Amino acid sequence: MDPPAAKRRCTGLVPAPVLREGAARGVQKCRLESLLDLSAKRVAESWAYEQVEERFSRIPEPVQKRIIFWSFPRNEREICMYSSLSCQGPEADRDGGVPFQRGLKLLEKSGSVERVLQVVARQTVFKRAIRSWDLHWRDPHLQRILRGEVVVTGQGGVHKRDHGEKLLTFDPQGRPVWLGEQLPTACARVDALRSHGYPKEALRLAVAVVHTLRLQRRHQLEAYKQQKKEMLQKGTTLISNPEGWVSHPLDPIGCLVRAFLEACRVDEEGPSFYSDATCELKKPVYIHTPVPSATPNSGESYFTMALEVALLGLGQQRAMTEGYYAQDKVVRSEETLISVLADIPLDERLLQVMRRQTQLLLEGGPYSGLGEVVHRESVPMHTFARFLFTSLLPHDPELAYKVALRAMRLPVVESQIHHNDPLTSNPLDPVPANRFPRWFVLGHLETRQCELASTMLTAAKGDPKWLHTVLNSIQQNIHIPALLYKLAQDACKAATPPSGPPDMTLLNVALELGLQVMRITLVTLSWGRREMVRWLVNCATDVGMGAIINMMQGWYNLFTPIEATSVVAVSATSHATALRLGLDYTQREELGACARTMALQCAVKDPQLCALPALTLCEKNHGAFEAAYQIVLDSAATGMGHSHLFTIARYMEHRGLPLRAYKLASLALAHLNISYNQDAHPAVNDVLWACSLSHSLGKNELAAIVPLVIKSVRCAPVLSDILRRWTLPSPGLSGIPGRRNSGKMMGTDKAPLCQMLEAAIGAYINTTHSRLTHISPRHYGEFIEFLGKARETFLMAPDGHLQFGQFIENLKQTYKGKKKLMLLVRERFG
Structure with missing residues (x-):
């Protein structure tokens, strides 16, 4: 096999309209490859790139990029070898039936479709690699955007198509848009411009991309309004974005956010040559740098655009990817972007942007992860909603709670619970209906869901309306007992501060969550349940005597009989509980009577384990003690x-x-x-x-x-x-x-x-004959000792000596074949 052709550098990636004069002069026609290139080339020739990733968990980024560079096919022949062009057959005629091709014909030839923003299709890695060679910077509209020659037409702007082009070049306000390619590719152009030293051109293209996103969202909202009623009736939707922007390999949202933040960042101090290396890094300082192409009095700046783009990308409804590393990247990319936003101080202008974008996300339908209906495999919004909640709560509590409660859902878990429900599943169905992809990060997502709920519970302290609303959402969306128990503990801790009166409403919420944990784990007992029962009794004691009585009256839905008698009843009737509640004699008797009634019920249900605890609990009450004793007698006749x-x-x-x-x-x-x-x-x-x-x-x-x-x-x-x-x-x-x-x-x-x-x-006689049936010589000594004990028992009878002698003679006659054993018997007993 011939070695692969050397890959040449693509000079077309450098933007042609902004090349400096003489930039290409002095370029050497050939130059020696670096040691890194030689090594990467050797690796690419020997191993598939997937094997490199599987074998080495940490690869330096420069090395990784060079291996990727040399791993792709380098000429047309090799590209065709891995594509459908290498084996054209009868199946090639059916390519026109592909939905993408049919949509393209509908757009280009029929003319029945207008205002189309994108015609997309799922592409493989090789298709993307092939298309990357077609990227160029010669588009006239792109060049005008980069040069900043487009002038805003103001309110009289119209929806334009430039020089008969098929793609829109301006939005209704007359601002330039870039619809020539998909968002990740357009953002890659922005990143390339910044990397090659063209920050102004990068900002111009980034602003055009933002205008494009706004135009797309406007059309999406219009389409959703027409289908909203039907979609809400069905309760299901399709994912319009199978590939998310936040975790995309090209990181389009990150590219735009970095470009905008860099434009409005202020360096407070110049470089210090004697700075302390151990000093803490200061948070960056940003100012509102106005956008040159913005309309007057709009207040639009690069700072507000950065926040708008980040919120738009984080709120996008996108499908969860397959594979552990891809799903882990989804989570880490989202958390990284949110950490950048968390360092931004919110002023009035940014708060207005956040309010507006949050409201649009809530009304976004299937295009938003915070819409009314989401797909079961869409990425959850818990971390993003927690950021929005903490940011909006001091300024707009109604909107903050609305977005957090909307994001509490976890559709993939709800679908699995519904599928595993024995009341709704068909036991005769031979084919399993669980076709969901494996979510490797599901545990992490459920933890984030719990953190969002805990944040809302803590923030709603003192507000009964929101506390009950949050409680209903938790009971509806969280089904993991450990997470519910943690939420109950957090709520109880927040409700009982070290200094200050307790919040009774929040305490009741904590108690209700604890009761739900007891109901869920009643059938499937866990090793930590006994500790949960003790905590629940302690929480009920903080709430009051009524909570303890209600809990004991409905014990059969919460506790096992042994838990109710050994933990609940004992704790409820203890002296420490009476002191904490400040009970008088009448109240103590009432609590004790309720505990005794519960103990008797438990003894009837499980007498083997609960009879003794019930007797102990009823010692001081004669009637209850007699009832418990009678339960024991009745149980003895039925198999105790x-x-x-x-x-x-x-x-x-x-x-x-x-x-x-x-x-x-x-x-x-x-x-x-x-x-x-x-x-x-x-x-x-x-x-x-x-x-x-x-x-x-x-x-x-x-x-x-x-x-x-x-x-x-x-x-x-x-x-x-x-x-x-x-x-x-x-x-x-x-x-x-x-x-x-x-x-x-x-x-x-x-x-x-x-x-x-x-x-x-x-x-003794029966045991002796039984042991002699299968006795071995090594047990002869033990057998002689056994006969010695038997003689002691025989001698307790008046004629015991005579009976034992007859017994020995009978043994000698019956087992005379065991000569050695009988010799030992004769030596010992005559």
Whole structure:
């Protein structure tokens, strides 16, 4: 393959009408390429430019420009190789059906369309590169603009076409416009003029571009007024600008703003040769430099034009680009331009421009990002609206709130929520309807939306009308629980200053936002929800006793049962809450009664988790305590776990109610099952405690619990341990009249311990045969120890020695094949 032809410099980029005489003299016919060009040329020959960007995240701008320079095709043959000209076939006849070609024929041949501003189409990178070679500076109207020879005709100006040209050259006021190309290309001309040392010509062309933008917007508003009713009925619109100006590679808005600001900037101090390098940079100072071509008494200056162009570009409705880096550039470009505007001090003339432009953006329809209807994939206006809100609030609060509330929407999220709604989606649809592009910066945009809402909430402090309006907008447009929680915290902090009375209206707004967070996260619980519940109770305490009561009365829509009993009820009835609210005895009783009612409702809904907290909360009220105890008894019959019943039984014993503890322990044993090999079961300690409790209560309780223990526990070591404890004397319970035990030891030959002894011996026999079925030599020692414990249990019976001997002889006969094991048994037990 032949090496690519060397690319020659394009001298046509230098404006021909303003070339200085002799500028081209002395130019060498050939010169050596720099090391940077040689390196960039080598990279361009070896790698595709996309691979360079993917591999290296940071490339110096001069190096990047040279690589781009050498990466593009350099002659017609190479250009055709990558275009449709390389393979002309039957499909080429269908090019006339392209919408752009049909629109062009309609404009040029039919004559049925007038006052056309632009005929645009989506272009690839190669098409743009090809068109860049066609740029020239020989257009007569462009030359007149650059030379400043156009004279304003005043109010009598007319809509002109120059020398039979198809494009308009003047607006209705007689001011020159430049419709020869798209805005980014025209602004690139402005930037090229400034870079080559033609600031006056750049300003003249920039002013003509601004006049063009005004003319286009006027026509857009006229077209929108004719379609407004139909568009509002549909509630949808198309994006008229698929490619935004703010994040465009040529940065058209930035070029115009820099050109205008540079023309009106004032240097207060000359250059200092001994300036301190660590001193802070001062903000630039600007003055209103009048535009030479402006009408008298219009007050138009380069300063006002800079602000107007920036607002026009930032408010443009544009589609969100695809890809992470492109979307990140959209966000960063917008924030950079807004930071430039934030350094501009607003005077009366600039405020008038801002008011006028903001109003036009609100009425801009599909051409404005602040219009009444926007496309679901359009770039949100949160950051821009926050800037407008903070700038307009001291001067025009009505307009400031109007633009901020209009910008609160996030259509792409609303569309996804509507699509995921099970009530509106069709479950039988096999094809997913989620065709939205992936928004990599969606989290950042939602954070900006939250910041805009927080700014409005803080600014609306003390104004109930705007506070409720902002609250409704937040509830309608923000759906992320973490962001809503942050907004609620910000509102609560702003409503309760360290010094000064609290703002009750803002506090109620914070409480309402917190309640919405609880409703959203009730189904999908998160790890931080418990902290949110504590904060919400604290916020309700700041609002007042009525807020706490309302929250507890509607707890089922806000909290889980365990949250309501363990956090809400405990905090509401605490002594600290009563002191903060300054409650008297009647109010405390009212609050406590509401908390107890809520606790009982929670215990009914979730008895396993809420029964014990409900009992604890109802201790001081006999009726409520009895109701909670009855809920526990009813739940025990419907499947409450033995662990929860044992826990409540221990609580009853701690409260001095051993009979109720015994009853609950008996119910727990009925739900328990410990097999023969579960001597480490987690409920063993609870069983031992229940048996000790029954032993201390008396013989009747012990006799009643023995069948339950025999039925629930099949583990021989556990049964023998229980039996050994029951054979010891018990001091009894002094708190129950007539229940003091005599302290005598109970015999195992009489009921009820004889039944327990038989069960323990039977468990040892069954466990022994079960273990011998699959025993290995390494477990022989452990088995001998097990038989030793079994002998101790056998000896508790009157004829235990004889029974154990028969048991050993039976083992020797049955398992005589295990000679080594039986030898060990014979050595140990005879």
